[in-house]
Amino acid sequence: MQLNVSKKREELGSIIYDLIEKNNLSHSGIKITLTGGYSTDGYALAKPNLVISQHLFPVPTQENFEKGIKLITYSHQRQLPQVKTIDYVMAIWLQSLIKEKRADDVLYHTNGVITECPRANFFIVTKDDKILTPADNILKGITRMKVLELAASDYEVEEKQISINDIQNAREAFITSSTKRILPIVQVDDYRIGKGTSSVTSHLHKQLLALEKTHLLQMAE
Amino acid sequence: MQLNVSKKREELGSIIYDLIEKNNLSHSGIKITLTGGYSTDGYALAKPNLVISQHLFPVPTQENFEKGIKLITYSHQRQLPQVKTIDYVMAIWLQSLIKEKRADDVLYHTNGVITECPRANFFIVTKDDKILTPADNILKGITRMKVLELAASDYEVEEKQISINDIQNAREAFITSSTKRILPIVQVDDYRIGKGTSSVTSHLHKQLLALEKTHLLQMAE
Numbered sequence: 334m335q336l337n338v339s340k341k342r343e344e345l346g347s348i349i350y351d352l353i354e355k356n357n358l359s360h361s362g363i364k365i366t367l368t369g370g371y372s373t374d375g376y377a378l379a380k381p382n383l384v385i386s387q388h389l390f391p392v393p394t395q396e397n398f399e400k401g402i403k404l405i406t407y408s409h410q411r412q413l414p415q416v417k418t419i420d421y422v423m424a425i426w427l428q429s430l431i432k433e434k435r436a437d438d439v440l441y442h443t444n445g446v447i448t449e450c451p452r453a454n455f456f457i458v459t460k461d462d463k464i465l466t467p468a469d470n471i472l473k474g475i476t477r478m479k480v481l482e483l484a485a486s487d488y489e490v491e492e493k494q495i496s497i498n499d500i501q502n503a504r505e506a507f508i509t510s511s512t513k514r515i516l517p518i519v520q521v522d523d524y525r526i527g528k529g530t531s532s533v534t535s536h537l538h539k540q541l542l543a544l545e546k547t548h549l550l551q552m553a554e
Numbered sequence: 555m556q557l558n559v560s561k562k563r564e565e566l567g568s569i570i571y572d573l574i575e576k577n578n579l580s581h582s583g584i585k586i587t588l589t590g591g592y593s594t595d596g597y598a599l600a601k602p603n604l605v606i607s608q609h610l611f612p613v614p615t616q617e618n619f620e621k622g623i624k625l626i627t628y629s630h631q632r633q634l635p636q637v638k639t640i641d642y643v644m645a646i647w648l649q650s651l652i653k654e655k656r657a658d659d660v661l662y663h664t665n666g667v668i669t670e671c672p673r674a675n676f677f678i679v680t681k682d683d684k685i686l687t688p689a690d691n692i693l694k695g696i697t698r699m700k701v702l703e704l705a706a707s708d709y710e711v712e713e714k715q716i717s718i719n720d721i722q723n724a725r726e727a728f729i730t731s732s733t734k735r736i737l738p739i740v741q742v743d744d745y746r747i748g749k750g751t752s753s754v755t756s757h758l759h760k761q762l763l764a765l766e767k768t769h770l771l772q773m774a775e
Binding site for chain 1: 555556585590594595596597599609610611630633634637639640641642643644645646647649650673733
């Protein structure tokens with residue numbers, strides 16, 4: 334966003350560690366928000382404020398994983414997709430449609446080319462066990478990166494253009510996000526996807542949980 | 555935004571009059587913000603909060619009007635343009651480019667078709683004194699509406715598609731907004747527009763100021 338961050342990377346790290354120690358929460362997330370600062374008209378840029386906060390968040394249960402999620406598609410391109418902002422205007426506006434369609438979330442596309450969910454990345458597993466995820470016009474999340482790394486040791490992975498039609502030929506599909514880890518997609522619009530809880534998604538999910546555990550043990554040492 | 559407003563229109567009116575009386579400010583604006591409410595994850599919809607605030611704002615001087623403003627064009631379509639939101643992500647991101655080009659604001663277009671500025675509507679005056687303003691994919695501001703009404707008694711006015719090319723054939727161009735009223739545009743990208751302070755823009759500006767005065771006198775009675 335071309336805003337100036339007043340702290341260095343190392344300083345941020347130590348502030349975050351202090352915060353974690355003081356709050357002593359389990360299963361929580363750190364949110365770092367950089368604002369445009371206090372300006373008289375609420376629009377012009379001023380001295381940015383940096384807010385670091387820690388929030389408890391519920392982790393999906395094994396039941397959530399087994400149930401999977403249903404998505405609807407919607408034509409929309411997020412503005413400045415590569416920047417993590419708190420702009421969820423379109424996603425909020427679509428909540429009533431998502432509810433009406435008894436879905437869990439929305440999957441954005443442009444002319445049939447898939448990008449992402451409002452706060453999660455999208456993957457498919459093809460019939461020949463290739464793992465594909467969109468490459469362009471998305472926010473490349475940390476969990477997306479970790480899953481790509483994990484998957485690369487067991488499968489062929491590729492970041493490439495995925496169309497709505499490709500979903501209909503996919504054997505599995507799933508989303509990734511920091512708060513949701515990996516959740517299988519069982520339906521996109523009217524199309525049911527071969528039970529998403531099956532082999533590949535499940536294998537990656539187990540690997541991600543194991544990576545998380547290893548990381549936590551390393552931190553505790 | 556499909557959010558529920560807890561107050562009726564009349565209640566809102568009386569709250570605003572109370573606020574104006576208590577604050578006793580001159581040249582100020584009322585900002586009504588409806589939020590998604592307090593939710594545990596800062597995303598899911600909760601009970602909306604309604605915040606009404608009054609802010610002093612500087613009114614453009616006669617000097618500002620005579621100087622006019624310079625715009626740069628940028629390809630972007632605001633999401634949900636018909637809804638007044640506080641999403642100015644793209645406008646904020648463009649501030650450094652606007653500064654670099656020594657411009658005052660940005661004018662959005664899609665494939666050369668003009669829509670609006672981030673917080674203002676756009677008008678041109680053609681060589682035969684027609685007044686044109688975009689009709690679609692914009693926020694139809696109150697000042698835009700008032701100016702269209704005022705202009706209709708003296709000029710031919712039309713809400714229609716305006717292209718970047720049309721600007722080069724325009725005799726005058728101006729923006730309208732609640733805080734800026736009417737400001738002549740003297741340059742768009744590298745194209746200088748016949749001094750915007752000339753006849754039609756100036757005439758409409760005088761009429762708008764007169765309308766404002768009449769309205770204030772009526773309120774004071």
